[in-house]
Amino acid sequence: MAKPKSRLGRGLGGLISGGGSIGQASAKLTSEKGILKSRTTKKPSKEKKGSSTSTDELMEIATSGVVPNPYQPRKSMDSKAIDELAASIKAEGLLQPIVVRKSGEVFELVAGERRLRAHQKLGRKKVLARILQATDLSSASLSLIENLQREGLNPIEEALGYHSLVNDFNLTQTKVAERVGKSRVHITNLLRLLKLHEELKVLLSEGKLSTGHAKVLLGIEDLNDQLKIGKQAIAEGWTVRHCEKEVYSFLNPSSSNHSKISGFANPFSGMA
Numbered sequence: 245m246a247k248p249k250s251r252l253g254r255g256l257g258g259l260i261s262g263g264g265s266i267g268q269a270s271a272k273l274t275s276e277k278g279i280l281k282s283r284t285t286k287k288p289s290k291e292k293k294g295s296s297t298s299t300d301e302l303m304e305i306a307t308s309g310v311v312p313n314p315y316q317p318r319k320s321m322d323s324k325a326i327d328e329l330a331a332s333i334k335a336e337g338l339l340q341p342i343v344v345r346k347s348g349e350v351f352e353l354v355a356g357e358r359r360l361r362a363h364q365k366l367g368r369k370k371v372l373a374r375i376l377q378a379t380d381l382s383s384a385s386l387s388l389i390e391n392l393q394r395e396g397l398n399p400i401e402e403a404l405g406y407h408s409l410v411n412d413f414n415l416t417q418t419k420v421a422e423r424v425g426k427s428r429v430h431i432t433n434l435l436r437l438l439k440l441h442e443e444l445k446v447l448l449s450e451g452k453l454s455t456g457h458a459k460v461l462l463g464i465e466d467l468n469d470q471l472k473i474g475k476q477a478i479a480e481g482w483t484v485r486h487c488e489k490e491v492y493s494f495l496n497p498s499s500s501n502h503s504k505i506s507g508f509a510n511p512f513s514g515m516a
Contacts, residue, residue, distance in 0.1 A: 301375040302341060305351055307363050310344060310371075313353045315384035315412075317405030318391050319449075321358065330362040338363075341372040343390075345383060351375065354383050355390035381413045385423045392424065399458070400449045403434040410435070436462060441471040447478065456484040460491050469494070 342356030353360060354376065363371045378386070388405040391397050397405065409420045417435070421428040437448065437458060444461065447453040457477055464470040473494060477487050 300377070303373065303375065304370040305344070305373045305375075307360060307369060307371050309349075310342075310351045310353050310360055310373075311347065312357070313383060313387050315380070315387050315405075315408060316353075316357060316391075317388050317397055317401050317408070318357070319401055319404075321361065326358055326361050326365060329358055330365045333359070333362050334366055338372055341374045343376060343386065344373045345376050345378045352383070354378060354386050358394075381409075381415075384409060384413070389424055398449045398451070399434060399437055399455050400445050403437045406431050406435055407438060433459070441467040441474070443471055444474045447474070452478055454484065457482070457487050460484060460487045463491055463495065 338359065340356075340359070342359050343354040344351035345354055346352075351373065356373075360371060376382075388402075388409070391405070392402065406417075406420055406424075409415050409423070410417065415423070417431045418428050420426075421431050424431075437445070437455075439462060440448065440458060444453060444458065448455070448458050453474060457474070461470050461474050461477075464473060473487075473490060476482075477490070482490065
């Protein structure tokens, strides 16, 4: 399955205080090149009704004092990628700080888990962080966008991220789309993947089943039949087109012309 292209969503300003763009946010975080020295910077922002932050700080914090983001959509970390990032940080320094918010006596990670893990792998006790005052919703949204932009989540992780925004924060799919910079149709299509048989979700997450095959299999309501045909598709190396024909034949056993699949309702028609 081809790796999804990063698409820019709303920036820190948009997520935290309702304005700004991702370009502005990225520039804000990456304006420093090379090794960033410890310092604290407070930047006031305009008072705005509903704003979840009035200041942010840039400073070094203890790596041991950062706890995971409970809304982190990525369920697994590529150890090789972390090793490579650690080597890059060792050679070039940290080019972009992690993003955290204060939570009691510790800091809760908002964005930058791999950068944090790379620092820990290097045995470093401090890491440069931008400290934000952010709501749970802002934190969850930013964490999802961070992962989508830096290295594409697998389809199930992405779907679970959207599911969390819908169910944990009572957002409509349209509101989720606005927050993450995606179309509502894209959100709807990804959420439908969660209707797959659990084993097929795992296979999709591992890249053994493509999103194209998965969207065809969603046409089969019975999960056991869905799984059986899905496994057969993988074992026999079916193309998506061939999978469509097989599913159509399964759904229309009395059809005399299985090569014509115009009657098959593709549940993800138009999905990118």
